[in-house]
Amino acid sequence: MxxxxxxxxxxxxxxxxxxxxxxxxxxxxxxxxxxxxxxxxxxxxxxxxxxxxxxxxxxxxxxxxxxxxxxxxRDKQPFVIDVAAYFAPSPEGFTYKLIDVREVQPPVEVVDALGIAPNETAILRHRLLLHAGEPIELSWSYYPASIAAGTPLAERKRIRGGAPQALADLGYPQQNLTDQISTRPPTPEEVEGLELPEEVPVIRQFRVIYSNNMQPVEASILVKGGHLYELKYKVATT
The missing domain is CATH 1.10.10.10 (Winged helix-like DNA-binding domain superfamily/Winged helix DNA-binding domain)
Structure with missing residues (x-):
């Protein structure tokens, strides 16, 4: 046994x-x-x-x-994710639905990742990523209010060129990122938002974007259906 x-x-x-x-x-x-x-x-x-x-x-x-x-x-091709990729919206490919934009008190892991004080706020942009009209990723992206308040990142509308362009325009170009990957059962919100089949786990990425001098400027929680994705890493060995 x-x-x-x-x-x-x-x-x-x-x-x-x-x-x-x-x-x-x-x-x-x-x-x-x-x-x-x-x-x-x-x-x-x-x-x-x-x-x-x-x-x-x-x-x-x-x-x-x-x-x-x-x-x-089925001839089912998983989404093979390059962790550095940003999905640019396109008519027949990836599109975004903006669910919410507001100033919030971020969760502890975001506070720590952004290096802000516990009483500081952040701008949250909550989005749904779709491919060919099908939901494939929920994201919660946080930006320090000291950087993002009063900018396009704080406006409840899509940003031309996306958040990377908005950060670059503010003088914070994206230079590096780190990803922490985990899996877990989905929350009810994730089951409904991603239209997940029964018993499917989710892949959770906690991503931190750094600008010049390794200054953290964005922390994102990215949640994907585990049945849709493969994560691919390329690491130089020399």
Whole structure:
């Protein structure tokens, strides 16, 4: 008996195994998966359990059914994220929905990251990123009020060129960034805003942007559906 047995319901275990096979390419894109009976035999599970597992993967976008033919692996390409990338809005690509802009008392981690006093405020820009009309990321970006108050960063409207351009215009060009990556279950707000399927975790990035002399000018919490993304890092070894 393993020290830490998998206590998830059987359909979740099967979905996890099939998901791993799809991500590894063992079940290639645009190919038919084994029949329900073959999966019943492979996993020694009831037909209803297999169907529940397949429903999870259909909801996540990994599989699709063709009436009278079977279930196939969708040609699903994850968003491979270059951590330094800024998604410029485009007619057929990425667009932003501005949810809120206001002056707030930021959370402790933001206070620490920006190096501001505990009683200082920040300008919050809360946004939803969409791709082809589908929600893919929620973001909460904080800027020290001493920098952003009374500027386009504090206005409840989109900024031409985005926040990077606004900061550059203020004399704070972006020079470096750090990312802290974690995963966790989504909050109710994130489930609704990102239209997440059941049981999908989120990827949380805590990003700090630095300007000249490593001055922190932006701290952002970026939350993405874990079923949509892969994070790619390129590190020089010489």
């Amino acid at each position: 393993p020290k830490h047995a998998d206590k998830r319901p059987r359909h979740q275990q099967i979905a996890a195994d099939l998901r791993a096979l799809i991500m590894a390419g063992t079940l290639p894109r645009n190919t038919q998966i084994p029949s329900t009976q073959q999966l019943v035999d492979k996993y020694d599970a009831a037909n209803a359990t297999i169907q529940r597992a397949l429903t999870i993967l259909k909801n996540e976008g990994y599989l699709y059914g063709v009436p009278g033919k079977g279930v196939f692996v």
